[in-house]
Structure formats: C-alpha cells, structure tokens
Amino acid sequence: MKANPNTPATLTCDVLVIGSGAGGLSTAITARKHGLDVVVIEKEAYFGGTTAFSGGVLWIPGNRHARANGVSDTREAAKTYMRNETGAFFDEAAVDAFLDTGPQMLDFFERETQVKFVPTLYPDYHPNVAGGVDIGRSVVAAPYDARDLGGDIARLRPPLKTITFIGMMFNSSNADLKHFFNATRSFKSAAYVAKRLASHLKDLALYRRGVQITSGNALAARLAKSALSLGIPIHTNTAARELTVSNQRVTGAIVEQPHGEMRITARRGVVLACGGFSHDIARIAKAYPHVRRGGEHCSPVPEGNTGDGARMAESLGAQLSIRYPQPAAWMPVSRVPMRDGTFGVFPHLVDRYKPGIIGVTRKGRRFTNESNSYHDVGAAMIEACSNERETAMWLICGHATIRKYGLGYAKPAPVPLGPLLRNGYLVKGRTLAELARNAGIDAAALEATVRRYDASAIRGEDPEFCRGSTSFNRYLADPEHRPNPCVAPIGDGPYYALKVVMGDLGTFDGISTAVTGEVLDVRGTVIDGLYAVGNDRASVMGGNYPGAGITLGPIMTFGYITGRRLAGVIDAAGHARGAQKTAQSETV
Secondary structure, three states: OOOOOOOOOEEEEEEEEEOOOHHHHHHHHHHHHOOOOEEEEOOOOOEOHHHHHOOOEEEOOOOHHHHHOOOOOOHHHHHHHHHHHHHHHOOHHHHHHHHHHHHHHHHHHHHHOOOOEEEOOOOEOOOOOOOOOOOOOEEEEOOEEHHHHHHHHHHEOOOOHHHOEOOEOOOOOOHHHHHHHOOOOOHHHHHHHHHHHHHHHHHHHHHOOOOEEOHHHHHHHHHHHHHHHOOOOEEOOOEEEEEEEEOOEEEEEEEEEOOEEEEEEEEEEEEEOOOOOOOOHHHHHHHOHHHHOOOOEOOOOOOOOOOHHHHHHHOOOEOOOOOOOOOEEEEEEEEEEOOOOOEEEEEOOOHHHOOOEEEEOOOOOOOOOOOOOHHHHHHHHHHHOOOOOOOEEEEEEEHHHHHHHOEOOEOOOOOOOHHHHHOOOOEEEOOHHHHHHHHOOOHHHHHHHHHHHHHHHOOOOOOOOOOOOOHHHHHOOOOOOOOOOOOOOOOOOOEEEEEEEEEEEEEOOOEOEOOOOEEEEOOOOEEEEEEEOHHHEOOOOOOOOOEOOOOHHHHHHHHHHHHHHHOOOEOOOOOEOOOOOOOOOOOO
C-alpha cells in the first residue's frame, strides 16, 4: 500500500515495524502469521533496504538443504566455531537461540511464504578454525520473477547499479557470467547472450528494470510479496520522526509522509528495523577507526541507513556503545565515475581472489592474503594504514590478467578499458615504475614486491601470505588455473592499478537487546514496547565475519524470534508458552 492523501491522520495496529529490509519484514510476517495486525513503514521510496543490495545469502547451520545433500555437520561444531569466532563477545544465550531456531525459521518461511532458498557451495570463511566446515551452512534466495509483485515492482529497490550489466542480474551459479565472458569465442555462448540480452531489453522497455532477479533482490522481493499477500501494508516515503510513550511504555510513533504527519498507535510494540548507521556521519566518525583519523569511507548500502533507529532508541535511554573491535562488516570498494558526474560504489567481492592480482598500500608493499574474505581484507587495510590518514590499497595486475578476469568495475575482454582509463578509474603504466608514478605508489618498493611475489607465484606458491591455503580462498578463485587457483605471477606489462578504499556492508555494533528483541536501557532493563531487529540490533557475531550470510541468517532468525515474542508464542526467555495460537494458515 502506498502512502496517499486519503491516509487517515491516525492509524492503529498491533505491531508497527519501522524499516522494510529482511529484519523488518521477517518480523512482520511472523507476527502476522500468528494473528497480529501489522503495519510496516519505510522512509525511502523503495522497500527492501540493504537486503535488496546484498548477496541474499543466509548462514544457517543445521539447515535442511545441507542435510538433504548429505552434508555432515553438528550443532556442537557450529557452536564451537561461533565461540572461537566471537571470542570475548561470545553470548551463549543468543548463540543458542540462533542455532536452535535458525533451521526452524528457514523451514517456517519456506513452508508458509513465498520465500525460497537453494543450497550453496560456500565454505565458512575460516574453515580451518575449530568447528568450521567446507560446505553446507550457507543458503541463498532462489531466483524470482519480480513481475509477481504487480504494480509494487516499481517500489522494489533496484540492485546496486555497479554490479549489474545494464541493470541485468546474474544467477548465483555464475553460469550467465561464463557465457558472457565466452561470447566472442563460443557460438553457444554467443547465442545464449543474444537471447538473454533480448529478453532483458524487452523487460527494460516494459518495466524500466530487470525482472529476472537473484540474490538479495530476490530475497527482498519474496519477503515483500509474502507480506503484501498477507495484507501487511508497506508504506513507503513514510519516515518515523518520534516514538510515542504512555505510562512508561512505547505506544507507537509519529511519522511523516509526503502529505503530512500521521500518528500510528501500536498495541503490542514498535520494532526498529532501520538498517543500522552506515550513513550516520557523526556516529561513524567516532566508531570507524579509519574515519577517526580522517580517512575516506564509501558505503554501498542504501543512503537512508542514517541511524534513525539508534537515535530514537537512545532518546528513550537505550544503550548503543561502540564495543566491537570491528564495528561494521568491512567491504573494500572503489569509486566509479558515472556519466552523470556522480560516483558509484563497486564492492570488491570477486576480483581479489583471482590469480595474478595483488593488493599493495601506497608504500608499495603487500599486507595481507588478498583471497581472504572482504571483511578480513578490510580489517587488514585499516591496520596496515594505521599510521596514515588515508586507508587505501591498490590492486595491481598485468594486461593478460585484466583482460581475462576484469578488475573491479572494469570488465574482461572484449569490453574496452579505454573509457575507464580516460575517466581515471584505472591507472596504466608500461612498466611497474611508470605505473607506480602514475598511481602515487612507492616505485622501488612496488618493483621489489612484484619481483619477490613472482619468484614464488610461478610455482603457485605464496610463502608470505599463503594465498590458496583454505577452501574459502579457492572458492572464488579460478579452478582451471593450476597448481594454485589463487596465485599466478603478475607477468608482463602493460600494468594496471585500481585504488580501493574502505566501505561496509552494514554495521555490527547496534542497540543492546534481550535475546527475544526487547530493547534494553543503559541499566540492562527492558524498555517496554520497544524492539530492535536487523542491523539496528547488535550482531550476535561480535564484530567478526565467519561465513557467507552471517548477517542475514541471524537477522531473519531473530526477526522470527521477535515476531513470535510479540505474538506471545514465546516468553521473555524464548521458551514456548504451551498450547498457544499457531500460524493462521499453512500457505500464503
């Protein structure tokens, strides 16, 4: 439902959810399925939040997809892994709730809604840590035809522009990408690409966007369709300005729409699901170490994630302290000059894993295993530049490598590199010394770094940082490159450099809550009637990033728990309340 001039100045419901990402919508759907009247508001013109930009992956140990595929895993192993990964921030009650409820949550949504998942081959990001596994804990949203949203397709947040091809999304198996890369060398691939492009261009003409969607865009669409089918209105362009309180209980919110102010009263509670504080300039200036020292930060998450939930909760005495050593999910990004004079943000999800690409600081030296996870590489960037104002690395490769794999926003052959060289996105040099001068890197150190790296890389070895030593390192590399899919010499010129700075995929630090979602004040006491989910809530991972989907997996699990708590199905300890009202129906 869109906000319109006929909307009454007051509205009453059981539950008001502020935010329309996976956290907010999973809470709303669960509460509605248990009989509550739910309203969702979203301050931006689009619903879907950060979820719509994400990979759409959930980390759920013990999920049925893994069991169906014969994957061996145990709850004890998962708990050991989380204990090792979270360290001093291990919260046993929250971890137990996540591990116990995650598979149940996944089954609930696949059984009761249009949300569907497929298994992935993702290893844990640290599979060599005790309790880690090589496969089975991550699932991804199944592809979706967005036309099923009907007129609401126009309100679904589009995918991140920089990771699509003229708005086209690629499937999670990368089969599309393989055909596109081989289009000039294979008749079969050329025919596939021609058919795919024709279909996509038709969709653009009819719907002004791609409709065959994947990843987080598919998850956001599936959640929104499920909510709308259940009669849950999603009011876009509707911003929460202030929480209302009566008799020391949160009773609703005053919201602003294009046509004026409205007061929404919520009998059971208000749920903050505003997406965290990635674009709260004042807060990240204190929370992010590289920003504290004057460095650049370019987050690809929606610009509306400005910490609204945190501010509203803090106004009522809630606790949000920056406690985690890594307060956000770090993502190395590059700034892409766009034709209209603006800059896009490209997240470096894949290129760093490929053989023949290394990362160096301005001093010309490598500082980490480039094939580690984006979060680990980001944390290493922050540490490597701790004595400098700028936190940045330059990805370096030779001509053959960039033409085979691409580099950041630069696509592989046959897509030309000229436009990205002319607009400054890429830097080129005939020699390493010339490349270094053009990029502002220490030339002598870069030459020495490449010489040392190449001497071992020719044998597929990386004695300095051990690239390719884990199943995760190898997962996104080039399996056809032997003997090490992650390691190859830089080789001959000309050479290319791409500057990479810090971004994030969302915040880890957040509002302190009970396991069931109730917001806690600075004394640890529940603020009656106020809940927090999604990135507004402090992450159960304690500031670490142990696997693909460790944001969305807990987000949807705790959204499901909070929805059940609001409906009275579980008590404050998360225990079932006997013969309570169950879901109203088995299907949407």
